[in-house]
Amino acid sequence: MASRVAVMYLGRLVEFASAGDLYREPLMPYTQALLSAVPVPDPVTKRQRIVLAGDVPSPANPPSGCVFHPRCHHPARDAACAAIVPPLEEKAPGHWVACIKQPPTGVSWDTQREAGATKQPERHLPVSGSAVS
Numbered sequence: 001m002a003s004r005v006a007v008m009y010l011g012r013l014v015e016f017a018s019a020g021d022l023y024r025e026p027l028m029p030y031t032q033a034l035l036s037a038v039p040v041p042d043p044v045t046k047r048q049r050i051v052l053a054g055d056v057p058s059p060a061n062p063p064s065g066c067v068f069h070p071r072c073h074h075p076a077r078d079a080a081c082a083a084i085v086p087p088l089e090e091k092a093p094g095h096w097v098a099c100i101k102q103p104p105t106g107v108s109w110d111t112q113r114e115a116g117a118t119k120q121p122e123r124h125l126p127v128s129g130s131a132v133s
């Protein structure tokens with residue numbers, strides 16, 4: 001089994017962490033959606049599935065800013081997501097994520113506001129390694 005896991009979307013690295021951290025606390029919304037589709041081997045436990053909107057865009061003509069923004073379910077997603085390419089940032093030791101709305105981020109609120117942001121970054125973790133019943 002892999003000890004470190006990299007998640008890619010449209011050819012971009014969007015999350016990279018130890019397998020334990022990634023499954024316990026997936027921070028990139030795309031990773032959250034992927035993990036929400038993993039079956040839970042327990043008949044009485046259910047995991048809330050995150051269904052992505054729309055289709056996968058063409059890698060030849062990717063969306064501006066964060067390439068995941070047309071399909072993202074993060075509650076703080078806003079116009080800044082379509083304008084700013086999120087840098088891959090170390091959100092916790094060894095846990096790298098490309099998302100300007102998952103704190104902490106080096107993309108300041110001033111920079112986000114200039115790009116049209118209306119929603120402050122906030123921690124959003126709808127899926128975890130343990131399923132909800």
Ligand code: SF4
Nearest residue numbers: 066069072081099100
């Ligand atoms: S940067 Fe914005 S669109 Fe991209 S994953 Fe984060 S919240 Fe979603």
